[in-house]
Amino acid sequence: MKPVVLIAVNFVREQRWPIFVLLLWVLLLAFLGLITEVPRGRDDLLFVFKQVAVYAVVFSIFFGGSAIYNERRSRRILAVLAKAVAREQYLSGLVFGVTLACGIYCFSLGITGSWTLGQAGFPALQVWFLMMCLLAACMLAGTVALMFSTFLNPFFSAGATAFLLGVPAVASRTLSTHWGYLLPVYSLTATVLKTTFDSPGSVTWLPVAWAFGETLLFWFLAARIFSRVDIAVAVE
Amino acid sequence: MAAVLEFDCLTKEYHSFPGRCLRALDNFSLRVEPGEIFGFLGPNGAGKSTAIHLAMGFMRPTRGSGTLLGQPFGQAAARRRVGFLAENVALYHRRAERLLRFYGALNGMAGSRLDQRAQKVLEMVGLHEQAKRNVGRFSRGMLQRVGLAQALIDDPELLILDEPTSALDPSARVAVRELLLKARSAGKTIFLSSHLLSEVEMVCDRVAVLHHGKLVCTGRTTDLLAAGEQLELVARGIPAGLFPGAVAENGVIRFSIPASAQRATAEAIWSKSGEIVSMNPRRRSLEDIFLEVTSEADKEDKVQ
Numbered sequence: 001m002k003p004v005v006l007i008a009v010n011f012v013r014e015q016r017w018p019i020f021v022l023l024l025w026v027l028l029l030a031f032l033g034l035i036t037e038v039p040r041g042r043d044d045l046l047f048v049f050k051q052v053a054v055y056a057v058v059f060s061i062f063f064g065g066s067a068i069y070n071e072r073r074s075r076r077i078l079a080v081l082a083k084a085v086a087r088e089q090y091l092s093g094l095v096f097g098v099t100l101a102c103g104i105y106c107f108s109l110g111i112t113g114s115w116t117l118g119q120a121g122f123p124a125l126q127v128w129f130l131m132m133c134l135l136a137a138c139m140l141a142g143t144v145a146l147m148f149s150t151f152l153n154p155f156f157s158a159g160a161t162a163f164l165l166g167v168p169a170v171a172s173r174t175l176s177t178h179w180g181y182l183l184p185v186y187s188l189t190a191t192v193l194k195t196t197f198d199s200p201g202s203v204t205w206l207p208v209a210w211a212f213g214e215t216l217l218f219w220f221l222a223a224r225i226f227s228r229v230d231i232a233v234a235v236e
Numbered sequence: 237m238a239a240v241l242e243f244d245c246l247t248k249e250y251h252s253f254p255g256r257c258l259r260a261l262d263n264f265s266l267r268v269e270p271g272e273i274f275g276f277l278g279p280n281g282a283g284k285s286t287a288i289h290l291a292m293g294f295m296r297p298t299r300g301s302g303t304l305l306g307q308p309f310g311q312a313a314a315r316r317r318v319g320f321l322a323e324n325v326a327l328y329h330r331r332a333e334r335l336l337r338f339y340g341a342l343n344g345m346a347g348s349r350l351d352q353r354a355q356k357v358l359e360m361v362g363l364h365e366q367a368k369r370n371v372g373r374f375s376r377g378m379l380q381r382v383g384l385a386q387a388l389i390d391d392p393e394l395l396i397l398d399e400p401t402s403a404l405d406p407s408a409r410v411a412v413r414e415l416l417l418k419a420r421s422a423g424k425t426i427f428l429s430s431h432l433l434s435e436v437e438m439v440c441d442r443v444a445v446l447h448h449g450k451l452v453c454t455g456r457t458t459d460l461l462a463a464g465e466q467l468e469l470v471a472r473g474i475p476a477g478l479f480p481g482a483v484a485e486n487g488v489i490r491f492s493i494p495a496s497a498q499r500a501t502a503e504a505i506w507s508k509s510g511e512i513v514s515m516n517p518r519r520r521s522l523e524d525i526f527l528e529v530t531s532e533a534d535k536e537d538k539v540q
Contacts, residue, residue: 003342010328010338075326079386082292083342084316232285232294233250 003085007093012100014070015063019101022059025052026108033116042120042197049113053134053192056105057185060138063098064145065157068226077231088223091146095219098142099135106131106138122197130192136211137188141165143215144183147222150229184211238306240394240425241268241291246300248286248449260286262449263300268427273420275440275457276429277526283449284429285323288398291427292320305394316343319387323398323429325379329372332363332382339386357385362411376403384412395419395426401435413439437461437522445529448537453529460525465495468518474510488513 012019029045029052036045071077081090110131114124144164148157165185172180172187180187184207191207248261260283268274278284289295291302293310307314327335336354345353358364361381366374371382380403387395395416401409409432416426416439430436436443437457444454453460469491476484479501482491493501498515505512 002344002346006338006341013330014328075322075324076328078292078294078322079320079325079327079339079383080342081294082315082318082320082322083339084312084344085342086312089312228296230289230295232289 003083003089004092004096007080007085007090008096008100011067011094011097012104015097015101018059018063019104022055022105023108025055026105026112028052029109029116030112033112033119042117042122045116045120046122046195046197049109049117050193050195053109053113053130054189056102056109056134056138057141057189059105060098060102060142061145061158061161062154063101064094064142065149065161066154067094067098067146068149069154072231081231087227091219091223091226094146095139095143095215098146099139102138102142103135106135109134120197126195130195132208133188133191136208137185140183140188140211140215140218141185143218143222144185147218147225150222150226181207181210183214237270239267239303240270241302241304241396241427242266243287243291243302244300246287246290246302247298248283248290248295249298260449261290261297264446264449264451266444266451266454268425269442270425271420271423272441273416273426273428273439275436275443276427276446277431277433277436277443277522278446279530282446284446285398286449287446288396288427288429291396292318316390317393319390319392319395321380321383321387321395321397321400323402325383327371327379327382327386329370331368332358332371332374332385333367335371335382336385336389340389343390345390353389353391357388360388360415361385362408377405377408380404381408384415393424395424395428397426398429399431400428401430401432409435433522433526443522445526447530447533450533452533453525457522461520461522466492466518466520467495467498467515468492469501469515470513471505471510472513474505474508478504478508492518 029048032045032048068077071080077090081087110128113131114127117127118124141161145157145161148160148164152160165183168179168182168184169186171182172178177187180190187207188211191204243264243266246261246264247259250258250260252258264283264287266287276284276287286295290297291304291309292315293304296310302309304311304314305317328338330338333354336357337350340350340353355364355367358367361384363378363381363385366378371379374382380400384397384400387397401412404412413435416428419426420441428436428440440457442454442456443460445452470488472488474489476482476489479489479491479493482489495517502512502515
């Protein structure tokens with residue numbers, strides 16, 4: 001477990017600048033909360049909150065899709081995997097790292113959101129539930145991207161992830177909403193996007209739990225593929 | 237005695253689109269015994285780094301197998317007892333001391349043992365005064381020394397070093413050489429891949445030469461250097477044309493002969509009323525052997 005935590009913390013440290021840029025958006029929300037006349041501009045605030053929230057999912061795909069590539073390209077992966085670190089542990093560290101990076105973002109957004117939206121009468125507990133949904137979506141999206149990045153470059157792995165996550169989204173809109181639970185990134189993100197002051201939505205943990213389960217499944221797949229990859233071969 | 241590192245009929249092929257195949261290692265077998273410094277030589281592209289990466293589990297062989305400290309290649313538990321330094325050192329940009337603690341912790345080290353060991357290895361590589369500096373601002377030579385320090389952090393039984401002194405200045409090279417010799421006397425095994433043949437000659441007990449993925453020469457360094465011993469002979473009072481390869485200069489002639497021909501040559505000179513000025517053993521260097529075996533291998537390849 002210790003190597004997993006070390007690799008995760010190291011990942012967050014290496015990604016500190018993108019995380020910092022993400023946190024600037026959260027600051028923007030806080031700033032809007034300060035300057036907006038809350039009773040009149042509450043719908044605008046909710047719109048910005050939703051928009052800032054969705055960035056997390058996009059960034060989780062970029063984080064997951066580029067993690068292995070960056071490490072292989074810089075050859076830093078060799079010194080890590082030359083230690084007593086199994087490949088599955090290495091991947092667990094990256095999944096945990098992506099989740100941690102998105103967790104920092106969701107936590108900051110949760111604090112800012114519960115303050116700004118709380119002023120406008122939105123239930124604060126609901127904000128934290130939405131953050132939980134968002135974090136679960138980020139974790140699953142990041143792990144899917146990581147799985148693709150074991151054999152694709154970041155560009156293609158982001159494309160493949162978007163495609164795979166998009167199929168249930170399209171199916172849920174055209175066929176039945178149940179299809180959204182096949183890979184619940186869309187349904188979890190939709191929970192955040194569809195929330196309003198009038199209908200903050202009911203707390204349903206099933207998609208969150210389902211996302212955790214699927215994260216494990218994709219981690220397992222990624223580990224199986226990654227165990228067969230020649231990591232010392234140049235990635236270009 | 238069980239081998240510390242063993243390659244058993246390993247073949248590694250790289251496949252690329254469309255259907256091209258490069259064989260980096262071809263049925264390669266080698267045993268490294270405990271407590272020795274083993275020199276692994278070969279021209280660029282011979283397959284040395286591929287062999288090392290296979291041993292470390294960074295790659296999977298196309299055919300064949302191997303063991304690292306008694307366990308099949310790729311086992312994390314075996315790597316705990318191995319220190320590895322890659323050819324192009326790439327490390328995270330943070331303070332040297334913290335970086336070493338990170339790599340030590342990855343190997344399961346913790347607490348005061350890790351702290352003390354980090355200090356000690358920095359001292360061993362001569363970087364204790366740079367402990368608080370960020371590795372990102374280090375020169376290439378300093379980076380190589382930090383790389384060596386991270387390889388040594390857990391006091392490994394086996395050190396696998398890929399070109400450990402290529403970026404070092406002469407004094408740092410001497411320090412690393414002494415460090416390797418000390419490690420050997422402490423019972424460690426060292427697998428050293430290097431282009432610096434004089435270094436290898438000085439420290440290695442055994443060497444192997446790899447060429448085009450094939451092992452073309454292996455043996456004890458002293459035996460290889462002694463084999464085919466030659467004598468350099470300086471004589472006067474005889475024509476240079478009498479001995480093949482003899483060169484006349486300043487009234488004397490110089491030429492080399494096999495040690496076994498010493499008596500016959502001396503008698504031939506005396507019978508022609510010549511005089512032997514000097515007769516000294518001509519020492520072969522590892523460089524001579526390296527060039528000899530690789531060019532022979534090239535010739536064989538051309539014939540095939």
